[in-house]
Amino acid sequence: MENNTVISIRNLHKSYKNGASVNKVLKGVNIDIQSGQIIGYIGPNGAGKSTTVKILCGILTDFEGEIKVLGMDLRTQDIDIKKRIGYIPENAALYDTLTPSEYLQFVGELHGMKVGDIQVKIARLLDLFEMKSHANERMNSFSKGMKQKILIISGLIHNPDIIFMDEPLSGLDANAVIIVKRVLQQLAKEGKTIFYSSHIMDVVEKISDRIILIDNGVVLADGSYADLNSESDNESLENLFTKLTGNSGHSETANEIINVFEN
Ligand SMILES: Nc1ncnc2c1ncn2[C@@H]1O[C@H](COP(=O)(O)OP(=O)(O)OP(=O)(O)O)[C@@H](O)[C@H]1O
Numbered sequence: 037m038e039n040n041t042v043i044s045i046r047n048l049h050k051s052y053k054n055g056a057s058v059n060k061v062l063k064g065v066n067i068d069i070q071s072g073q074i075i076g077y078i079g080p081n082g083a084g085k086s087t088t089v090k091i092l093c094g095i096l097t098d099f100e101g102e103i104k105v106l107g108m109d110l111r112t113q114d115i116d117i118k119k120r121i122g123y124i125p126e127n128a129a130l131y132d133t134l135t136p137s138e139y140l141q142f143v144g145e146l147h148g149m150k151v152g153d154i155q156v157k158i159a160r161l162l163d164l165f166e167m168k169s170h171a172n173e174r175m176n177s178f179s180k181g182m183k184q185k186i187l188i189i190s191g192l193i194h195n196p197d198i199i200f201m202d203e204p205l206s207g208l209d210a211n212a213v214i215i216v217k218r219v220l221q222q223l224a225k226e227g228k229t230i231f232y233s234s235h236i237m238d239v240v241e242k243i244s245d246r247i248i249l250i251d252n253g254v255v256l257a258d259g260s261y262a263d264l265n266s267e268s269d270n271e272s273l274e275n276l277f278t279k280l281t282g283n284s285g286h287s288e289t290a291n292e293i294i295n296v297f298e299n
Pocket of ligand 1: 052053059061079080081082083084085086087088235
């Protein structure tokens with residue numbers, strides 16, 4: 037384990053039980069992540085990405101294996117870890133009868149921030165995300181993208197050392213996507229670590245220092261985009277993804293779907 041390792045995952049297993057049946061979702065995942073890295077965690081639907089993120093954020097506590105985050109044991113020091121990480125899920129139940137100002141104030145106070153500091157940060161961040169004019173509107177009238185912007189701000193407001201993101205760009209328009217990508221790159225330069233889980237290959241390819249491909253609960257590939265590309269002799273991450281996860285035949289599948297609709 038290197039000195040600046042901020043996440044260490046050893047032999048991680050996770051199963052979901054449903055009555056008598058057991059679904060083994062993570063099957064011995066081992067990963068070390070250093071500070072300042074943007075990790076693209078990719079894999080097909082059901083691969084185990086969200087499960088990994090929820091475990092690392094201390095949301096799912098029923099797992100096997102050893103995990104250290106920022107040098108602390110996830111099983112025994114989860115509260116201290118949670119103070120120093122941010123979690124941005126794809127969809128979360130915001131308290132949408134509140135306004136962004138009220139909600140973000142509440143989140144900042146939960147993190148123990150000073151009221152004055154929270155207000156300054158809220159004003160700046162809402163402005164940067166082009167949400168200033170909606171600061172005092174109730175969020176139950178917001179579009180998906182507007183709510184997603186508030187979620188992103190709420191995950192970053194306490195200046196976390198590690199930011200976990202699960203499909204964070206879902207619902208965002210092109211301008212917001214560009215802003216978020218730049219923010220992530222800047223945060224990584226400042227030494228923050230970003231764990232970015234997604235199946236939108238295009239974005240992962242562009243922003244990640246390192247790509248980890250998971251399928252069926254097992255890590256299939258781990259390296260920089262250039263490494264993975266040269267090893268696999270493929271032109272794009274999408275091709276590599278297809279090759280390693282064994283899901284070729286997309287055109288045939290698309291044609292079959294069209295046939296079903298048309299006949
Ligand atoms: N709360 C749960 N209870 C039971 N099974 C679950 C639960 N959450 C996830 N699973 C199952 O675990 C497997 C992995 O799900 P997970 O959400 O981690 O995958 P994912 O890689 O994030 O997929 P996607 O890209 O579709 O979001 C799937 O088979 C899913 O059905």
